[in-house]
Amino acid sequence: DDHAPVPAAPAAASAPAPAELSAPAAAASTSAAASASDVADKDVDMEACEEQLRAECWALGTIKWCGDKLAKTLHSTDWASAEVRSARLAELERRREEAALPGVSVVVVGNTGAGKSTLLNALLDETRVLPTNGMRACTAALIELRHEESEKAAPEYRGEVEFLSQAEWDKELTDLLDDLTPNDGPNEGRVAVSEVSADSPTYASWCRLYALYGDTFKNSRVQTGEKGPDGRNLYRYPTLESLTAKLKAARGRTHALGTVKVVTAPDAKAFRRQLEAFMDSTSDLVNCSGRCAPDRFGRPQCFCGNYWPIVKQVRAWSRKWRVLATGAVLVDAPGVHDDNSARDAVVKRKIKEADAVWIVSNIVRAVNDKTAKDLLGEHFRRQLLMDGQFGALAFVATQSDVLERSEACRSLKLPRDTTLRACAEARNEYTAGRLRKDFHAGLRELAEQAGEADAAALTARFELPVFAVSSVDYQKLAGLRPGDGPPRVWRSQEETGIPRLARHVRRQALVRRREISLRRCLGMREFARSSLTLLECESRLPQATRDSLRAAYDQRAAEAQRRLKAACKAAEDAVRASFDTQVAPQLQQGAASAASEALSTAGAWGISVTQGGLHWATYKATTRRHGVFRLNMNEALTAPILKAVSVQWERAFLSGLQATLDSLRDEVRAALDAFHASFTAALADASVPSAGLGAAPCDSLVSALAGVLSEVREAAQKQQRELSRGIEPIVQGRMLPGYDTATAEAGTGSHRRRVAILEQHVRAEAPKMFRAAADGIISKLEEMRDGLGKTLEREVLQRTLSGLRSAYAPAWDEVGESTLQARRKLAPPCREVLIAANDAVRRLEAAPGRSAGAGTNGGGGGGGNGGDADGGKGSDDEEEVTDVTDAAHAAKRARQAADTIDLDDLPADDCSAMPDTEQPQGAAPVGGMPVRVKSEGAVA
Numbered sequence: 001d002d003h004a005p006v007p008a009a010p011a012a013a014s015a016p017a018p019a020e021l022s023a024p025a026a027a028a029s030t031s032a033a034a035s036a037s038d039v040a041d042k043d044v045d046m047e048a049c050e051e052q053l054r055a056e057c058w059a060l061g062t063i064k065w066c067g068d069k070l071a072k073t074l075h076s077t078d079w080a081s082a083e084v085r086s087a088r089l090a091e092l093e094r095r096r097e098e099a100a101l102p103g104v105s106v107v108v109v110g111n112t113g114a115g116k117s118t119l120l121n122a123l124l125d126e127t128r129v130l131p132t133n134g135m136r137a138c139t140a141a142l143i144e145l146r147h148e149e150s151e152k153a154a155p156e157y158r159g160e161v162e163f164l165s166q167a168e169w170d171k172e173l174t175d176l177l178d179d180l181t182p183n184d185g186p187n188e189g190r191v192a193v194s195e196v197s198a199d200s201p202t203y204a205s206w207c208r209l210y211a212l213y214g215d216t217f218k219n220s221r222v223q224t225g226e227k228g229p230d231g232r233n234l235y236r237y238p239t240l241e242s243l244t245a246k247l248k249a250a251r252g253r254t255h256a257l258g259t260v261k262v263v264t265a266p267d268a269k270a271f272r273r274q275l276e277a278f279m280d281s282t283s284d285l286v287n288c289s290g291r292c293a294p295d296r297f298g299r300p301q302c303f304c305g306n307y308w309p310i311v312k313q314v315r316a317w318s319r320k321w322r323v324l325a326t327g328a329v330l331v332d333a334p335g336v337h338d339d340n341s342a343r344d345a346v347v348k349r350k351i352k353e354a355d356a357v358w359i360v361s362n363i364v365r366a367v368n369d370k371t372a373k374d375l376l377g378e379h380f381r382r383q384l385l386m387d388g389q390f391g392a393l394a395f396v397a398t399q400s401d402v403l404e405r406s407e408a409c410r411s412l413k414l415p416r417d418t419t420l421r422a423c424a425e426a427r428n429e430y431t432a433g434r435l436r437k438d439f440h441a442g443l444r445e446l447a448e449q450a451g452e453a454d455a456a457a458l459t460a461r462f463e464l465p466v467f468a469v470s471s472v473d474y475q476k477l478a479g480l481r482p483g484d485g486p487p488r489v490w491r492s493q494e495e496t497g498i499p500r501l502a503r504h505v506r507r508q509a510l511v512r513r514r515e516i517s518l519r520r521c522l523g524m525r526e527f528a529r530s531s532l533t534l535l536e537c538e539s540r541l542p543q544a545t546r547d548s549l550r551a552a553y554d555q556r557a558a559e560a561q562r563r564l565k566a567a568c569k570a571a572e573d574a575v576r577a578s579f580d581t582q583v584a585p586q587l588q589q590g591a592a593s594a595a596s597e598a599l600s601t602a603g604a605w606g607i608s609v610t611q612g613g614l615h616w617a618t619y620k621a622t623t624r625r626h627g628v629f630r631l632n633m634n635e636a637l638t639a640p641i642l643k644a645v646s647v648q649w650e651r652a653f654l655s656g657l658q659a660t661l662d663s664l665r666d667e668v669r670a671a672l673d674a675f676h677a678s679f680t681a682a683l684a685d686a687s688v689p690s691a692g693l694g695a696a697p698c699d700s701l702v703s704a705l706a707g708v709l710s711e712v713r714e715a716a717q718k719q720q721r722e723l724s725r726g727i728e729p730i731v732q733g734r735m736l737p738g739y740d741t742a743t744a745e746a747g748t749g750s751h752r753r754r755v756a757i758l759e760q761h762v763r764a765e766a767p768k769m770f771r772a773a774a775d776g777i778i779s780k781l782e783e784m785r786d787g788l789g790k791t792l793e794r795e796v797l798q799r800t801l802s803g804l805r806s807a808y809a810p811a812w813d814e815v816g817e818s819t820l821q822a823r824r825k826l827a828p829p830c831r832e833v834l835i836a837a838n839d840a841v842r843r844l845e846a847a848p849g850r851s852a853g854a855g856t857n858g859g860g861g862g863g864g865n866g867g868d869a870d871g872g873k874g875s876d877d878e879e880e881v882t883d884v885t886d887a888a889h890a891a892k893r894a895r896q897a898a899d900t901i902d903l904d905d906l907p908a909d910d911c912s913a914m915p916d917t918e919q920p921q922g923a924a925p926v927g928g929m930p931v932r933v934k935s936e937g938a939v940a
Contacts, residue, residue: 049326049506055847059840063524066833066840067096070528074827079535079822081813084771087806088531091704092415095523103146103327104509107351108396110360115398115471116332120145122471122498123330123505124321127480129268130332141279141311142346143332143664147324148317155264157271159316161278161307166257169310175795179205179621181240182744190237193220201617209247212309216250217243253307268320275314278307313346323502326509334544342383351720356392356508357384358792363397363468363855366431379635381442382646386724388654388717390443394465394504397437400428400497401489402472405444424489439464450586450647458647461655469497518844519707525837526700532834534810535827538820545686546812552682553808560675561801567667568797572789574660578652584778585647590644591774594637598766599759601636605627606755616751623743627732634732637762641727641774653720661709664792667707668800672698701803708795718787723780727773734769737761 070092073471079085110116117130130143142147147156164172180192195218196206209217218242221235238246261278265271274301290464324330331354339737351357384390408423416714440459447455470698473487474496490496605622618630627633676698738761742754772776854874 008411031503044355046506049510052510052514052847053325053673055843056513059521059844060517061178062836062840062843063521064096066524066528066837067092069829069833070531071096073826073833074531076822076826078818079826080810080819084534084806084809084813087802088534091803091806092527095520095527103329104355104505104512105329105331105350105353106356106358106505106508107331107333107354108358108360109333109351111365114360114362114365116360118471118475119176119396119398119469120330120332122469122474123323123502124318125323125478125480126320127475129272129316129318142313142334142350144313144315144350145321145324145330145332146315146317147321147327148319150317151381153482155266156320157265157268157316159263159271159275159314161261161263161275161314162312163256163259163261163307164310164312167310169254169257170248173209173244176205176209176626177240177244177247177622178624179617180209183620183750184748187237188746189838190239191220191243192237193218193243194237201615201621205621208309211306212253212377213247213250214252217247220246230850244677249804254310256307257310262803268318271316275316278311279314323505326506327513328505328509328696330505352387354389354392355512356394357389358394358396360396360398362399363402363427363431364399366395366397366435374827379632379642380640382446382642383724385446385646386642386649387652387721388650391462392651393439394467395439396501397428397431397435397466397468398471400424400468401473401487403427403489408935409722421489421491421495431468432466435466436464446648449643450645452647466499467497467504469501471498503684514844516848518841519703519710521837521840521844523700525834525841526703528830528834530807532827532830535823535830536681537810538815538823540815540820541812543742543814549682549812552686553679553805556675556678556682557801557804559678560671561797562806563671563674564668564797564800567664567671568789568792570667571660571664571792572785574663575652575657575788578656579781582648583652583781586645586648587641587774587778588771589769590641593640593644593764594770597640598762598770602759602762604634605631605633606759619751620743620754623739623754626739627735632728634728634735637735638731638770638773641770642724649724653717654829657713657716664796665705665709668796669702670707672701672800672804679811683811700807701800705796705800705801708799712788712791712795714790716784719784723777723784726777726780730773730776731769734765734772735761738765 071089074085074089074092080088108116121128121130124145144240148154150158177191180196181190182188182192192202192206195210196203200206220238222238222242224234226234263271263274263278265274331350333350383392384393403420403424405418405420405423406416408414408427409418412423412426414423414426418426439462443459443462444455452458470487470490472481472484473490474493475481476484476487477490477493477496487496493499547579568913604612605614605619609615613619614631622629622631622633738758741761742757745751745754745757
């Protein structure tokens with residue numbers, strides 16, 4: 001992490017560049033993409049981010065004021081019929097519900113020595129705020145980094161250290177002690193407390209116990225009552241039961257179990273020191289306070305221990321971390337399959353909930369080891385595809401400044417006089433091309449394993465953003481390492497790649513924030529517009545005319561209901577077909593493959609270590625933990641099922657579901673447009689002016705529909721992520737008896753008997769447990785499919801019909817004198833709200849973040865194509881923003897221009913000033929009103 005030169009660095013140049021991707025060719029192929037990327041990146045620099053954040057604060061503060069103002073205004077009792085008032089107020093309450101703006105969770109994964117800590121320090125513009133992980137064999141805790149949003153009086157740095165619960169540690173303690181307890185030989189049933197060698201399978205378990213309990217654990221041997229030839233007392237290892245009781249009574253560090261420790265500091269150095277006290281030792285296993293007395297022979301001993309073995313996760317905040325000000329959250333993950341089951345569960349949950357995943361690797365390994373294809377493992381890559389996160393991957397190749405010029409020239413076939421900087425640039429370009437090639441090879445492999453005929457279609461949908469960075473050169477150029485000499489290769493901060501990666505983080509968050517913010521502002525504006533249209537309607541029609549209009553509405557609403565119902569049914573049928581014809585058959589086929597391969601899979605674990613099998617201690621530790629240790633037996637057994645279904649699963653739940661909902665949205669919009677045209681024609685036939693209705697009711701309903709469908713999609717994707725992980729627990733449940741019986745074996749030959757027991761259990765269970773797992777998931781999928789159909793009927797069909805009636809009912813409502821007076825009184829404040837809401841929309845649309853989101857990948861969940869800084873395809877989320885905020889309204893601008901009012905033409909005295917107490921939070925008042933900059937040619 002501190003960027004010690006890697007001895008193998010010249011090897012980066014030793015791998016000959018393929019002919020089809022030599023350095024010059026790579027440079028030519030990537031120059032256009034890099035140029036486009038640079039243009040897009042400039043739109044998301046810190047100044048642009050600050051402007052968008054200010055625009056969001058102003059706009060959302062204005063919208064909150066609008067909602068509060070309308071709630072006060074519309075609670076009058078006689079401005080419309082009870083049915084209309086009730087429906088309008090219910091819709092207003094839905095729009096007033098405050099939803100926190102979403103951030104973007106970026107999980108950073110990588111092997112030991114990849115330089116993750118130095119990378120994150122550089123991104124945060126820090127020298128070394130993150131604690132270093134001095135333990136080679138022991139995994140550090142997960143660290144979550146956020147921007148501090150609290151008041152400036154708060155400390156500059158704040159952290160929370162969450163510890164394991166007592167129950168979690170009790171289970172872990174039992175497992176660790178069992179790892180160190182032989183099942184045969186003279187020490188059978190006794191815990192080996194003496195230090196073990198670093199290459200022993202039990203070394204990590206010994207490290208954890210010694211680091212936590214110190215010499216309370218290590219010096220636990222007991223006297224035998226016998227003496228050796230030299231007359232000294234003989235000692236032996238303690239029994240498992242006695243040592244368990246002793247360690248449970250030692251509360252030197254375990255008193256923190258079940259608690260959360262809060263730390264604060266005014267500067268980064270003090271903050272890091274405080275965190276290190278709860279996480280990792282920088283050198284020794286145990287940091288002694290110096291107050292421990294020596295033993296009776298005068299030898300030093302320590303009972304202090306460290307906290308890091310019982311730390312579950314760490315959360316840190318700082319106002320200085322401006323790169324995270326847009327809502328991004330960086331999660332430094334220690335890796336999956338942590339020996340600590342509680343920490344492993346936290347890491348897996350963070351990855352499941354992540355919006356983006358970064359693979360971090362030293363640039364040498366990235367080129368030589370095909371890391372983009374192999375680093376995460378086949379199962380992990382397959383799970384990312386099923387979660388819709390494959391397009392949210394990015395690769396960060398670190399230490400781009402570590403290379404030898406002569407070796408680089410030879411390997412990349414560059415002229416011998418090429419400068420060191422030019423060599424580094426050529427290697428960066430070659431690395432990016434090689435990684436993308438490996439990335440697509442991994443996609444093709446997944447498609448072929450799933451029996452997909454058109455693998456090219458899958459690979460064409462995803463691109464891999466690649467960032468080659470030098471964290472240390474950036475820190476030197478930024479003045480963060482004044483004592484470490486000049487930068488080795490790069491001449492400017494931009495050349496190090498860190499600023500570009502920081503812009504990538506900001507863009508991912510800005511796109512999602514802007515989508516949500518703009519949707520909320522547009523929704524409030526359309527509601528205010530339709531409300532004002534209703535309040536300005538003063539038509540007093542004869543009873544016969546009103547009856548005629550109601551009949552005309554009922555007739556046309558019935559046709560609209562038919563079309564809407566057919567559209568929802570078509571969407572439900574499309575979802576049903578994708579489940580029944582794609583996912584379910586592949587699950588059943590995968591279950592059959594898993595059953596036929598299970599015995600050979602299990603047999604590979606029990607063969608000799610020299611042949612690739614597990615060490616007996618690792619095998620026992622895995623069965624004791626019900627199949628999940630450094631190897632996940634349950635995952636390996638279920639792999640054929642996920643192999644068979646992964647591509648079809650992604651198509652059904654992500655790309656296919658998105659297309660289905662888009663089609664539903666378009667059909668609903670068409671049905672509403674047809675209804676509006678038909679009903680306004682009926683008004684004309686009855687010689688009733690239609691200007692009072694305008695296009696506002698349909699626009700409001702379409703705006704609400706966009707939010708509803710987005711929520712439906714997000715809920716479905718969240719549910720499918722849970723379901724895709726449901727196969728492994730079912731198989732693990734069927735394997736539990738075999739694991740427990742195998743673990744209980746002890747005595748001479750226990751390992752061979754343990755292997756035989758587990759293999760026999762697999763042989764007996766395989767024909768039925770995989771079928772049961774597949775059937776269980778299919779059953780839950782059917783429930784999800786049926787639930788989705790009911791949701792569409794409730795949220796799309798019924799809600800749209802209800803909104804339609806409340807929007808058009810004023811056309812036939814009886815309007816008495818008191819109602820007219822009430823409407824005339826309420827119209828000015830409603831017009832005031834509409835102007836403010838329109839300002840909020842314009843402010844957001846004019847913010848620099850609008851251009852930042854265009855043409856870039858959002859990197860969010862739901863099947864987007866990641867935040868490709870190299871000009872990749874746009875994400876589904878961004879396409880939806882364009883459809884909802886632009887395309888859905890562009891076709892109606894002409895009709896809106898003919899509505900009852902034109903905001904830009906309103907005289908100043910038509911806008912009564914707001915009282916000072918009612919000014920929108922975050923808005924700059926001018927004469928009581930939010931500032932509105934009138935743009936030439938803008939449409940009200």
